[in-house]
Structure formats: structure tokens, C-alpha cells
Amino acid sequence: MASQDWFDKDFYKVLGVSKDVGDAELKKTYRKLARKYHPDSNPGDAAAEAKFKEISEAYAVLSDAEQRREYDELRAMGSGARFTAGGTGGGFDDVFSRFTQQRGGSPADFDDIFSMFGAGGGTTNFGSGRFGQPSGGFRGFGGPQKGADVRARTTIDFTTAAKGETITLQGEDGKPFKVKIPAGVADGQKIRLRGRGRPSSDGGESGDIVVEIAVRPHPVFTRDGLNVRVTVPVTFTEAVFGATIEVPTLGGTPVKLRVAPGTPSGRVLRVKGRGIASQKGTGDLLAEVHVAVPSHLDDRARAALDAYREAEPKENPRADMMAKARQ
Numbered sequence: 001m002a003s004q005d006w007f008d009k010d011f012y013k014v015l016g017v018s019k020d021v022g023d024a025e026l027k028k029t030y031r032k033l034a035r036k037y038h039p040d041s042n043p044g045d046a047a048a049e050a051k052f053k054e055i056s057e058a059y060a061v062l063s064d065a066e067q068r069r070e071y072d073e074l075r076a077m078g079s080g081a082r083f084t085a086g087g088t089g090g091g092f093d094d095v096f097s098r099f100t101q102q103r104g105g106s107p108a109d110f111d112d113i114f115s116m117f118g119a120g121g122g123t124t125n126f127g128s129g130r131f132g133q134p135s136g137g138f139r140g141f142g143g144p145q146k147g148a149d150v151r152a153r154t155t156i157d158f159t160t161a162a163k164g165e166t167i168t169l170q171g172e173d174g175k176p177f178k179v180k181i182p183a184g185v186a187d188g189q190k191i192r193l194r195g196r197g198r199p200s201s202d203g204g205e206s207g208d209i210v211v212e213i214a215v216r217p218h219p220v221f222t223r224d225g226l227n228v229r230v231t232v233p234v235t236f237t238e239a240v241f242g243a244t245i246e247v248p249t250l251g252g253t254p255v256k257l258r259v260a261p262g263t264p265s266g267r268v269l270r271v272k273g274r275g276i277a278s279q280k281g282t283g284d285l286l287a288e289v290h291v292a293v294p295s296h297l298d299d300r301a302r303a304a305l306d307a308y309r310e311a312e313p314k315e316n317p318r319a320d321m322m323a324k325a326r327q
Contacts, residue, residue: 011058030059060143144204150197152211158218159251161185162276184278187215221250226283227275233292239263247287249274265291
């Protein structure tokens with residue numbers, strides 16, 4: 001970054017912070033802006049990319065105590081100072097005169113002035129040195145750029161997603177790497193392996209590996225948050241007279257449930273603590289009762305049902321629904 005930039009640019013304004021901002025607040029503000037304007041979050045958006053470079057440039061200077069001190073001293077001279085190769089007005093005399101005024105009228109020490117520009121008393125170089133590395137480096141755009149993320153996708157079975165497991169995948173370089181699947185991972189969830197992506201081109205931290213998880217459906221169970229749902233068929237007589245039935249659990253031994261007499265289809269029976277156990281808690285097993293209608297009847301069963309039909313209460317189970325529908 002050239003010295004002229006330090007006169008022309010208000011880095012505090014770029015980041016939206018006060019001149020007495022502390023390191024912690026400065027870092028927090030920069031990270032928030034960097035996430036918002038990062039090119040990865042705004043592909044093809046030239047304005048966002050320019051803004052990202054601007055805030056990165058500002059943060060690089062203000063986050064470095066020595067650079068910030070030099071910047072504040074130069075800015076204190078006033079924005080009217082100019083570094084020019086020749087011509088009238090706005091030359092080095094402006095800087096020397098302002099520096100002398102700050103020293104209470106005493107002659108300026110050239111070593112002091114040159115040290116402000118990163119030359120340490122030697123030849124001033126506005127393209128490198130403590131003013132910053134060449135435009136692509138650390139000081140040019142506010143720090144080294146993070147390496148690119150590598151994206152991967154894997155499909156796991158329902159039980160693995162529920163209980164968690166460490167799996168091995170193959171990287172883009174052909175080398176295997178391990179991924180810890182946490183218990184309760186959901187379909188579409190992403191797992192980020194920090195620093196395992198592509199290296200930075202200018203000495204920054206490496207990118208990440210982002211693994212998107214696809215969960216294969218289970219033939220019996222479904223998820224409801226941390227709860228596991230299962231539909232349990234019961235016979236007509238079990239629903240009418242009540243029964244004790246066995247219900248499967250996810251990767252465990254079956255449990256016995258009591259179906260109360262007169263249980264209708266759709267009633268949910270809950271088994272505490274037999275759902276998904278994760279860091280966020282443990283869910284339940286939700287068994288939804290479904291009254292199964294027999295598809296085949298022999299003559300004896302058909303005759304018994306005919307007799308029941310004649311004897312059953314003459315009630316219309318849809319009457320209440322029809323009345324509500326007319327409201």
C-alpha cells in the first residue's frame with residue numbers, strides 16, 4: 001500500500017469503528033464484515049469483492065499496533081499532505097512542516113520521519129517495507145487470503161446418522177481422510193473440517209473440507225427432531241380389546257407396549273429415552289398405532305363380522321366431522 005493511501009483513506013470509517021476501538025471489538029467487526037462481503041459468499045459480485053478488499057486493507061493496518069500508530073500519526077498531519085514527484089505545493093515540505101508543528105516548532109529528525117514510512121532512516125520505499133508488501137501480500141489487502149474450501153458429499157445410513165460414527169472418505173488428492181459423524185446428524189447437514197482444504201497462495205491458513213451429509217431413508221423409522229417415529233400395525237381385535245405388543249427400536253432390542261382397549265388408529269404411544277441420543281439431548285420413540293384391515297376373510301370370520309355389524313351401535317362416526325364442516 002502506498003503512503004498516499006494512508007492520507008486519503010479513513011480506515012476507521014471503512015470498518016465503521018471509532019478511533020479508540022479496542023482490539024477485540026475491531027476483530028469482531030472485521031470478521032462480521034468479512035463474512036458478509038467475502039467473494040465465496042458473493043460469487044461474481046465485483047462490488048462485494050472490492051468492498052472485501054477495502055475492509056481487509058483497513059483491518060490489516062489497524063490490527064497491527066505499529067502500523068496503526070504510524071497511520072494515526074500520518075492522518076494527524078491532515079489529509080492535505082501529498083507525496084508528489086515534483087511540481088508546486090503538496091510535496092514533502094508539507095509533511096516536514098506539519099511534523100515540525102507537532103514537535104512544538106523544533107527541527108524535525110529525519111530518522112523519525114523516515115521511520116514513519118518504514119525506511120528506518122534509509123531509502124523510503126512506498127511499495128514495500130513496513131508500509132506493506134506488494135499489492136498482493138499481507139499488507140496489500142489486509143492479510144493473507146485463506147485457501148479455497150473443498151466440498152464433498154457422502155451418503156450414510158439412518159442408523160449411522162442417529163448414533164454417530166467415524167467414517168473414512170477419499171480426498172481430491174486421492175488420500176483418505178476421516179470424518180467424525182456426530183450422533184443425530186441430519187440429512188443435508190454440513191460438517192466442516194477446518195484447515196484440511198486447499199493451501200493459501202500467500203501464506204494464509206488453508207481452506208476447509210466441507211462435507212455435506214445425505215441420510216439414506218430407513219424402511220421402518222423416520223426422524224422427528226431427536227425423536228424416532230415408527231408406525232405399528234395392530235389388529236382390529238387388539239385395538240378393540242387391548243393388547244401388549246412388541247415394538248422395534250432403532251438398533252436395539254424391541255420394547256413391549258400396552259395398547260389400551262378402544263385404541264384408534266393414529267394414537268401415539270411414547271417410549272421415553274429410546275430416540276436419538278446426542279449432545280443436544282435424548283429423544284423418545286414415538287409409536288403410532290395403525291389398525292390393520294384384514295385383506296382376506298374366511299367364511300367363519302365373515303359370518304362373525306356380519307353378526308357384529310348387525311349388533312354394533314347405530315352411530316355415524318363421521319357425523320361430528322360433517323357438522324363442523326358446515327360451520
